[in-house]
Amino acid sequence: MVNQTIDVRLSIGAERDLSGIYRRRLAQRGGDGADALLDDLVAAIESLASHPAKGPVVPELDALGIHEFRQLSRAPFRIIYLAEKMRVTVLVVADSRRDFRTLLGERLLGS
Secondary structure, eight states: OOOOEEEEEOOOHHHHHHHHHHHHHHHHHHHHHHHHHHHHHHHHHHGGGTTTTOSSOOOHHTTTTTOSSEEEEEEEEEEEEEESSSEEEEEEEEEEEEEHHHHHHHHSSSO
């Protein structure tokens, strides 16, 4: 059996999210803390290549009947992604203490 690799991509918004998270952590804890956090988030994102459906459906969207978006949690961050046949697209990486309803509405639903 051939093991096919799923293509994992970051949206522009997710790239900006990671950059902002890194910069904030760098200012708070210096390079080692920022590097460790970024490494952890990137490892979680890369794990989606072998297990794209491992995260649960995003509860805020599930309540609206939208079931295609999933999430991974790396406290205090949430990684929101869309898993398709051979591709995973990471759309949002954000602090879970934010107002996620508003954030998801703006970033995913265009409201």
